[in-house]
Amino acid sequence: MSANTDQEAALRIASGRKPFVEPLRLGERLKEIRLANQWTLEDVSQRTGLARSTLSKIENDQISPTFTAVQKLIGGLGIDLPQLLSPPKPQSRTFGRRDLTRTGEGQQHPTPTYEHELLSWQLAQKRMIPFKTIVRARSFEEFSEWVRHDGEEFLIVLEGTIRLYTEFYEPLELERGDSIYFDSDMGHALVSTSDHDAVVLSVCTRGDAS
Amino acid sequence: MSANTDQEAALRIASGRKPFVEPLRLGERLKEIRLANQWTLEDVSQRTGLARSTLSKIENDQISPTFTAVQKLIGGLGIDLPQLLSPPKPQSRTFGRRDLTRTGEGQQHPTPTYEHELLSWQLAQKRMIPFKTIVRARSFEEFSEWVRHDGEEFLIVLEGTIRLYTEFYEPLELERGDSIYFDSDMGHALVSTSDHDAVVLSVCTRGDAS
DNA sequence: AAAATTAATTTCCTATAGTGAACCGACATG
DNA sequence: CATGTCGGTTCACTATAGGAAATTAATTTT
Numbered sequence: 432m433s434a435n436t437d438q439e440a441a442l443r444i445a446s447g448r449k450p451f452v453e454p455l456r457l458g459e460r461l462k463e464i465r466l467a468n469q470w471t472l473e474d475v476s477q478r479t480g481l482a483r484s485t486l487s488k489i490e491n492d493q494i495s496p497t498f499t500a501v502q503k504l505i506g507g508l509g510i511d512l513p514q515l516l517s518p519p520k521p522q523s524r525t526f527g528r529r530d531l532t533r534t535g536e537g538q539q540h541p542t543p544t545y546e547h548e549l550l551s552w553q554l555a556q557k558r559m560i561p562f563k564t565i566v567r568a569r570s571f572e573e574f575s576e577w578v579r580h581d582g583e584e585f586l587i588v589l590e591g592t593i594r595l596y597t598e599f600y601e602p603l604e605l606e607r608g609d610s611i612y613f614d615s616d617m618g619h620a621l622v623s624t625s626d627h628d629a630v631v632l633s634v635c636t637r638g639d640a641s
Numbered sequence: 642m643s644a645n646t647d648q649e650a651a652l653r654i655a656s657g658r659k660p661f662v663e664p665l666r667l668g669e670r671l672k673e674i675r676l677a678n679q680w681t682l683e684d685v686s687q688r689t690g691l692a693r694s695t696l697s698k699i700e701n702d703q704i705s706p707t708f709t710a711v712q713k714l715i716g717g718l719g720i721d722l723p724q725l726l727s728p729p730k731p732q733s734r735t736f737g738r739r740d741l742t743r744t745g746e747g748q749q750h751p752t753p754t755y756e757h758e759l760l761s762w763q764l765a766q767k768r769m770i771p772f773k774t775i776v777r778a779r780s781f782e783e784f785s786e787w788v789r790h791d792g793e794e795f796l797i798v799l800e801g802t803i804r805l806y807t808e809f810y811e812p813l814e815l816e817r818g819d820s821i822y823f824d825s826d827m828g829h830a831l832v833s834t835s836d837h838d839a840v841v842l843s844v845c846t847r848g849d850a851s
Numbered sequence: 852a853a854a855a856t857t858a859a860t861t862t863c864c865t866a867t868a869g870t871g872a873a874c875c876g877a878c879a880t881g
Numbered sequence: 882c883a884t885g886t887c888g889g890t891t892c893a894c895t896a897t898a899g900g901a902a903a904t905t906a907a908t909t910t911t
Binding site for chain 2: 457462495496497498499500511512516525527528529530531532533535540549550551552554555557558559560561566576582583585589597598599600604605606607608609612614615616617625632634636637
């Protein structure tokens with residue numbers, strides 16, 4: 432009866448997947464905030480304009496609130512989203528999260544020029560995004576635009592050799608084992624200079640605020 | 642026809658409340674992100690598991706996505722909530738940093754059990770610390786204490802096979818190509834289970850305090 | 852202890868989010 | 882120009898979130 436957790440769990444089991452600490456317990460957190468302020472469901476209902484029953488169901492993970500409902504919550508309770516989402520009790524941690532990804536079991540994201548495989552994708556709230564990329568492109572001309580995203584990126588060549596183009600600099604030839612660290616809001620692009628496709632591992636930082 | 646603004650406004654007036662929450666146009670922002678990456682609705686559908694039609698309606702503020710839908714969005718697009726909610730960023734820097742490290746040219750830090758090679762060590766002010774480690778240890782007994790440090794760690798096996806011990810969990814056997822992401826304040830330790838030394842690549846987050 | 856009070860849950864119904872399929876331009880290609 | 886096909890919107894339908902009221906659980910009152 433829990434909102435979407437069952438089917439997801441089923442999926443996870445079906446696909447032989449493991450641990451995963453993921454879905455941030457929004458309901459739990461809401462209840463925590465409510466109790467901390469000694470509010471009753473009725474109080475919160477007054478403040479947010481949501482029905483008591485609805486609030487109860489949200490707290491018990493029986494429904495997944497619509498985004499407008501979430502907005503009413505944060506508006507009515509005078510909190511902000513990160514507060515509502517941040518997992519309860521960040522300080523006194525008595526456990527740790529971990530998420531294993533076996534070779535080839537990442538989340539695949541194919542594009543014409545690259546083939547990305549997102550690693551550790553089952554773990555939410557990460558500060559880094561790791562992924563493997565198969566580099567198909569063979570010439571710079573295949574790109575219409577620079578790749579560009581906030582933050583920093585670390586990259587190491589796992590297979591083959593590549594040429595890394597970056598804005599403001601000369602292209603670099605990277606061989607297997609070579610690595611590079613750069614500001615990823617600087618335009619960049621990769622091509623394989625091997626006869627076969629090259630494989631690189633990247634780790635990006637993720638914009639914070641939480 | 643707009644997803645929630647009308648009723649919310651009415652409510653606010655009726656209850657004499659002040660508008661805390663900016664009426665953040667989630668749909669608009671989503672479309673922005675989608676176009677910035679040159680994704681079609683179909684692409685996003687693939688990544689998130691949401692229907693094309695649903696995405697279209699979200700973008701046009703015809704529906705208010707359920708929170709599980711929002712989670713699928715941020716999961717599938719590899720972004721986080723603040724990013725999805727905050728309006729576009731001022732951008733365009735006029736330079737960028739980069740630091741190349743050729744194979745074996747990192748800064749060496751030998752210890753009895755591990756041999757660390759710090760990568761991109763010439764670049765200061767990084768948000769991530771990448772390094773290669775040659776794992777010499779062959780049994781858990783060689784450790785007197787858990788390794789433990791603030792933040793998060795991503796690790797992938799480059800050569801050989803290892804066993805990863807972590808607090809709170811069972812040990813894991815990792816083969817070449819397998820990777821794992823974990824909270825590094827949770828105690829952890831590595832041993833090689835190959836006949837030769839194993840090599841792993843790690844990336845740690847850096848505490849913003851230091 | 853029964854009755855009254857208060858807070859959370861559950862029920863049952865309605866409103867709406869989510870889906871697949873059909874539908875529309877806008878561009879190709881023959 | 883017919884004929885694809887590609888990206889997006891709309892439609893008809895199903896699944897589920899949200900609300901009003903009944904139910905349950907726990908306290909307090911008399």
